[in-house]
Amino acid sequence: METAAHVHVHQLSQTVRMASEPAGLSVLLIENEQARCLVYLQGAHVASFTPNGQGNLLFMSPYSAYEKGKPFRGGIPICFPWFGKHPKRDDLYLHGLVRTKAWELREVNDIADGSTKIILATEDDECTRSIWPHRFSLQLTITVAAFLRLELQVTNADEQPISFEEAFHTYFHIGSLPDCSITGLEGCPVVDRADGNREYSQNGLVFVGGEFVRIFEHAGPVVVLHDPILGRTIRMEQENLKQVFVWNPGDEKARQNPEVLDAWKDFVCVEQVNSGKAAVVLEKGRTHQSTLQISSLPYGNLTGGHA
Numbered sequence: 001m002e003t004a005a006h007v008h009v010h011q012l013s014q015t016v017r018m019a020s021e022p023a024g025l026s027v028l029l030i031e032n033e034q035a036r037c038l039v040y041l042q043g044a045h046v047a048s049f050t051p052n053g054q055g056n057l058l059f060m061s062p063y064s065a066y067e068k069g070k071p072f073r074g075g076i077p078i079c080f081p082w083f084g085k086h087p088k089r090d091d092l093y094l095h096g097l098v099r100t101k102a103w104e105l106r107e108v109n110d111i112a113d114g115s116t117k118i119i120l121a122t123e124d125d126e127c128t129r130s131i132w133p134h135r136f137s138l139q140l141t142i143t144v145a146a147f148l149r150l151e152l153q154v155t156n157a158d159e160q161p162i163s164f165e166e167a168f169h170t171y172f173h174i175g176s177l178p179d180c181s182i183t184g185l186e187g188c189p190v191v192d193r194a195d196g197n198r199e200y201s202q203n204g205l206v207f208v209g210g211e212f213v214r215i216f217e218h219a220g221p222v223v224v225l226h227d228p229i230l231g232r233t234i235r236m237e238q239e240n241l242k243q244v245f246v247w248n249p250g251d252e253k254a255r256q257n258p259e260v261l262d263a264w265k266d267f268v269c270v271e272q273v274n275s276g277k278a279a280v281v282l283e284k285g286r287t288h289q290s291t292l293q294i295s296s297l298p299y300g301n302l303t304g305g306h307a
């Protein structure tokens, strides 16, 4: 099938189409009776998730470059094998090697319950080995239902143990930054990166007014984002990820970033992470799986992180 002059669209199943743009980016358009979702093959990057009758839960910056080999700003970047800055090299992109890599589409399944499951995969190559000298394979299973579920499997294909960082670096679309709050992080030890790595213990709700770069250690399985302006409550449920990063650049830093600018008020990143002391050490031949599931309910339906 062909639509606009330069976008080719192929129907892959009843609920999945793939559009290829001349710039070399391909995107999967998943539309079933429960939700709609866009996934770029570059980075296995989920760019939107819209459950039926609701708005998009995710935020993509209107200023994001959509270029081959460049990170997208927004959605759900998959971070691996490092999170944040590379420990030694400032010339490398933040958040690892696979965010800018073209992943391969392995499977498309329309499930009898009305959901859709797709599997994307990538592995080491000459370029990744020149930066990170290890063999690995990654598989991301994405389930699009009334919820969005991401299962990331990292397999050590090397001859020795590997150690890596990983994350789902999710940008959530919000109505108003100062009105949102986050629960489920009460009691966590916190490191405030925007305040000289000040350490404290989280007491009560988290409010993100402006610049906010905090790591919550030993996070529980459920974190909830409350958004009274958009009238919804977003529930994040994770497995095998030990930290939660909450990030927003705030006004001043955002203005210095041409891919964020005034859009900083429209998102908050709540990221499920294994980094630093929580980095994963994986024996030869073994697979590590981490999972994130996101769903949304009307505002006020979930009162705590353990709801």
Ligand SMILES: O=P(O)(O)OC[C@H]1O[C@@H](O)[C@H](O)[C@@H](O)[C@@H]1O
Binding pocket: 071, 072, 073, 074, 077, 084, 094, 095, 169, 213, 245, 247, 269, 271
């Ligand atoms: O690479 P992106 O998507 O612009 O995200 C960068 C940000 O990612 C966050 O996870 C970090 O805590 C920030 O320090 C960093 O600036």
